[in-house]
Amino acid sequence: MNENKVLFNTGSLDELSEEIGKLTSNEDSKLKLTPDNADSGLAKLVLTLVELIRKLVEKQAMRRVDGGSLTEAEIERLGETLMKLELKMEELKKHFNLTDRDLNINLGPLGDLM
Amino acid sequence: MDMMIYSILSVKNNHEKLNTLLIAMKGISGADLYAVSLDEISAVVCDIKRADLIADKTNAIEYAGVIENLAQQFTLLPMRYGSLMESTDLINKMLERNYHEFQQNLQKVENKCEFGLKVFCDSEKLITELRAKSEADIKTPAKPAPEIKNSVYRDWVNKKLKEHRLEELLLTYVDSVIAEITGTLARLNAVTKFKKLSTETTIIDALFLLEKDKKDELIQTIEDLQNHYPRLNFVLTGSWPPYNFVETTIK
Numbered sequence: 001m002n003e004n005k006v007l008f009n010t011g012s013l014d015e016l017s018e019e020i021g022k023l024t025s026n027e028d029s030k031l032k033l034t035p036d037n038a039d040s041g042l043a044k045l046v047l048t049l050v051e052l053i054r055k056l057v058e059k060q061a062m063r064r065v066d067g068g069s070l071t072e073a074e075i076e077r078l079g080e081t082l083m084k085l086e087l088k089m090e091e092l093k094k095h096f097n098l099t100d101r102d103l104n105i106n107l108g109p110l111g112d113l114m
Numbered sequence: 115m116d117m118m119i120y121s122i123l124s125v126k127n128n129h130e131k132l133n134t135l136l137i138a139m140k141g142i143s144g145a146d147l148y149a150v151s152l153d154e155i156s157a158v159v160c161d162i163k164r165a166d167l168i169a170d171k172t173n174a175i176e177y178a179g180v181i182e183n184l185a186q187q188f189t190l191l192p193m194r195y196g197s198l199m200e201s202t203d204l205i206n207k208m209l210e211r212n213y214h215e216f217q218q219n220l221q222k223v224e225n226k227c228e229f230g231l232k233v234f235c236d237s238e239k240l241i242t243e244l245r246a247k248s249e250a251d252i253k254t255p256a257k258p259a260p261e262i263k264n265s266v267y268r269d270w271v272n273k274k275l276k277e278h279r280l281e282e283l284l285l286t287y288v289d290s291v292i293a294e295i296t297g298t299l300a301r302l303n304a305v306t307k308f309k310k311l312s313t314e315t316t317i318i319d320a321l322f323l324l325e326k327d328k329k330d331e332l333i334q335t336i337e338d339l340q341n342h343y344p345r346l347n348f349v350l351t352g353s354w355p356p357y358n359f360v361e362t363t364i365k
Contacts, residue, residue, distance in 0.1 A: 005351050007229070007332075007333050007350045008333050008336045008337060008348065009348070009349045010340055011347040011349075015232075015315050015347065015349075016349050019232070019315075019316060062274055062275055063278070065271060065275055066275060066279065066282075075271055076267050076268060078271065079268055080267040082271075082274070083270045112312070
């Protein structure tokens, strides 16, 4: 970014540079589907969506727990389900050699997916 | 050969001024620029082969540079990079179909420009503070805590609940900063757009549309806000063409 476009800043511009860097070289967070990597590319795509939904479910569940509308037994069952889902996701990520960062796609100006 | 549209301009009776300006400028890859006009509005275009339309950094900077130069002289609506049409005749028809909507949008941004504000924070420090606050709140609950069974699942829920509460605290904090910014900018009649927590360090990503001559007042306002929130890092940029305040669907 042209220096004279920065109208006000008292600290360092490191964070801004880092963010611009992410926008211009977000190679790691791109889905690269080619004939040679169709399996792993598809796994990354599917697991990204599954992880997004899992996190949304988890967030909603925590809202309900925090709201106090669940009984102790329901919280216990919810904890068991969500924990098993989390462990299963870890297993799948390991199987396909993927990290949390791989599943957090950068959506450019919209920021990170998760 | 196709034509790429850079922007739609309100030229009114200044067609000559626009043509003079375009002669002195170049488009991406050194292409000549020219105007396709209908009454008071013009589309600034260049000829381009579809195969040469690469969305890379160099082209994006050159494309933005053209729009930036035009915006210094005219009120305009920037077009998305890669907006192609096949002939001047088709561009004319498009201008005709959308004339009313273009005029409305041009009036909305007339004599105004866009500014960007990013608010960064030392996220670790802020989270530590919020966590300390959260733990203090948990130690003094408003209502009696329910009997908690000791199980691995319950422990997992407690851990997640703690993270959830921390996120909520962070969101509440960010909302309070946004409310402060909005309140302070109200006197400048700025149109504002906010995004919260777009990355780990960017807690607020804001855009403002306001009159060009209020730039200095805006800078002063942001300086005051920075003094009010010393642990946050405010970065104000601009002025920019109104990239994020044009809402039109081209028919």
